[in-house]
Amino acid sequence: MAGKVVLYYFNGRGKMESIRWLLTVAGVEFDEVYLTTREQYEKLLSDGDLMFQQVPMVEMDGMKLIQTKAILNYIAEKYNLHGKDLKDRVMINMYSEGVIDLMEMIMMLPFSADKTAQLETIQSKAKGRYLPVFEKALSGPIYLVGGRISCADVQLLECTLMLEELFAGILAEFSNIKSFQGRMTRIPAIGTFLQPGSQRKPRPDEIYANTVKEVFNFKLPLK
Known part of the structure; x- marks a missing residue:
């Protein structure tokens, strides 16, 4: 064992x-x-x-x-957090890697020589490139792919919480993501x-x- x-x-x-x-x-x-x-x-x-x-x-x-x-x-x-079939998995992976790209920029912030410039880059790319994708994906579904929770959903929640630590009102224009965030935080394991x-x-x-x-x-x- x-x-x-x-x-x-x-x-x-x-x-x-x-x-x-x-x-x-x-x-x-x-x-x-x-x-x-x-x-x-x-x-x-x-x-x-x-x-x-x-x-x-x-x-x-x-x-x-x-x-x-x-x-x-x-x-x-x-x-069982990776979709029901191959098509689900590739969509989950695409969403997941997009979130990872954004989070990696945030992770490097403590090591950045110019934190102000790095913050501006993070905010600009989050609002212009990444968050609109997830806002559209969550316009109807509860979760990103296949109607059930996946690793991409967990990573998106993590990322949005990180963004809000840096930019308090960044989700104001992304109501679907904000609603998703609320649903995810009510999952008992996540709440704990x-x-x-x-x-x-x-x-x-x-x-x-x-x-x-x-x-x-x-x-x-x-x-």
């Missing part, structure tokens, strides 16, 4: 946060090992645990999984995850950014 799922990452959001969200919605309990020193990272490398010298890394079902999208797809497939004391991580601060820089010697192999 496989042991408990274990996540190896920093004590912060980054690319692991979407994995935390998806495991939570799937009802999977997990432990976490936080990287705080260069030595921990080098130990993972010397043990051969990081195929491409990158984190996140997830121990699950007797495997050591790396590459964020691969991990998310595995969880989604295992827990949004409460204080859960394994959801707070907005990244200077301590988080400095830890990442120290562990990677200012390199950011986070793909």
Whole structure:
């Protein structure tokens, strides 16, 4: 019998946060090992645990999984969060990768030399490129694809909450997304995850950014 799922990452959001969200919605309990020193990272490398010298890394079902999208797809497939057929899955993947593109811009904000310019880019692309797609997709359906919750829905909720932390009124023009957000937050597992004391991580601060820089010697192999 496989042991408990274990996540190896920093004590912060980054690319692991979407994995935390998806495991939570799937009802999977997990432990976490936080990287705080260069030595921990080098130990993972010397043990051969990081195929491409990158984190996140997830121990699950007797495997050591790396590459964020691969991990998310595995969880989604295992827990029926990836659509009913091939056509559903490709639509879910398209929506999911669009959300990831936007979230990656937000993730890089703590490491940006010009945060004001980065914020302007995030807001502009969110409102002009990404949110209109999801607003249209949610004009009738409860969920993005196939009438049932998928990993793309979970990621979209995560992303919209991140956007609202940065730009309080950004969803004012996107009523369908705002309604979707309300429906999603009423799901019991999600409601619990949004409460204080859960394994959801707070907005990244200077301590988080400095830890990442120290562990990677200012390199950011986070793909």
